[in-house]
Amino acid sequence: MRASDRAYAALRDDITEWRLLPGTVLAEVEQSARLGVSRTPLREALGRLTAEGLTTTAGGRGVVVTDVSLEDIDELFELRETLECRAAALAAERGDTAAFALLQKELLEAPGLITGNDPDRSAYYELAGRLDTAIDEAAGNTYLVQALRALRVHLVRVRRLAADDTERLAAAAAEHAAIAEAIAARDPRLAEAATTLHLHRSLTHLKNTQTRHHRENHG
Structure with a gap:
C-alpha cells in the first residue's frame, strides 16, 4: 500500500x-x-x-x-434515500434470491448479536455491511455503487452519533430483514418501500438522539 x-x-x-x-x-x-x-x-x-x-x-x-450538523444529516439522508432505494429495487430485479433469503434469516437472528457479549456490536455491523455489499453487487450499476461507497464514509461517522441503542439496533435489524425479504421475493416496489421505512426511522432516531444530547450539554 x-x-x-x-x-x-x-x-x-x-x-x-x-x-x-x-x-x-x-x-x-x-x-x-x-x-x-x-x-x-x-x-x-x-x-x-x-x-x-x-x-x-x-x-x-x-x-x-469538519463538524456534522443536523442540516448535514438531513442532506446525507436525502441522498441516501435516493441511492439506496434505487439500489434495493435493482437488486430485487437482478439479485440472487437464495442469497438474500439467507441474509434475511441471519438478520432475523441478529438481536442475539446485539444483546450478546460484544460491546462494539461488531458482528451485527459486519452483518449489516454484508447486506449492503450484496445489494451493491446485485444492483449491477458501477456508478451507483461508487456514489454509495462515497456516501457511506460519512454514514459510518454519523452512525456513531446515534449511540448504540439496543432497542433501536434490534428494530433496525428487523427492518434490514424486511429489505432482504423483499429482494428475495423479487419485489422492487416492496424493496424500495422497506428501505424508505428503514431510513425514515433511522433518521428520526438519530435526530432525536442529537437533540437530546444538545439539551443535556447546553442546559
Whole structure:
C-alpha cells in the first residue's frame, strides 16, 4: 500500500470513529510523525479527505476535521434515500434470491448479536455491511455503487452519533430483514418501500438522539 493510501485510510478511520473530533487541527509535522509517513504523502491524504468533506482548510489554522450538523444529516439522508432505494429495487430485479433469503434469516437472528457479549456490536455491523455489499453487487450499476461507497464514509461517522441503542439496533435489524425479504421475493416496489421505512426511522432516531444530547450539554 502506498504511503499516501495508508495515511488516508488511517486518518479516515480516526475521523469516522470519532478518535479525531470535529475542530481538530491536523498539523503536518505531528500527523507525519504519528502515522510514520513523510509530509508529501500526508498532504495527498489530506487532500483526499478534504475532497470527501471530512476535513476542510481553515485559513491560517491549516486542515481541520469538519463538524456534522443536523442540516448535514438531513442532506446525507436525502441522498441516501435516493441511492439506496434505487439500489434495493435493482437488486430485487437482478439479485440472487437464495442469497438474500439467507441474509434475511441471519438478520432475523441478529438481536442475539446485539444483546450478546460484544460491546462494539461488531458482528451485527459486519452483518449489516454484508447486506449492503450484496445489494451493491446485485444492483449491477458501477456508478451507483461508487456514489454509495462515497456516501457511506460519512454514514459510518454519523452512525456513531446515534449511540448504540439496543432497542433501536434490534428494530433496525428487523427492518434490514424486511429489505432482504423483499429482494428475495423479487419485489422492487416492496424493496424500495422497506428501505424508505428503514431510513425514515433511522433518521428520526438519530435526530432525536442529537437533540437530546444538545439539551443535556447546553442546559
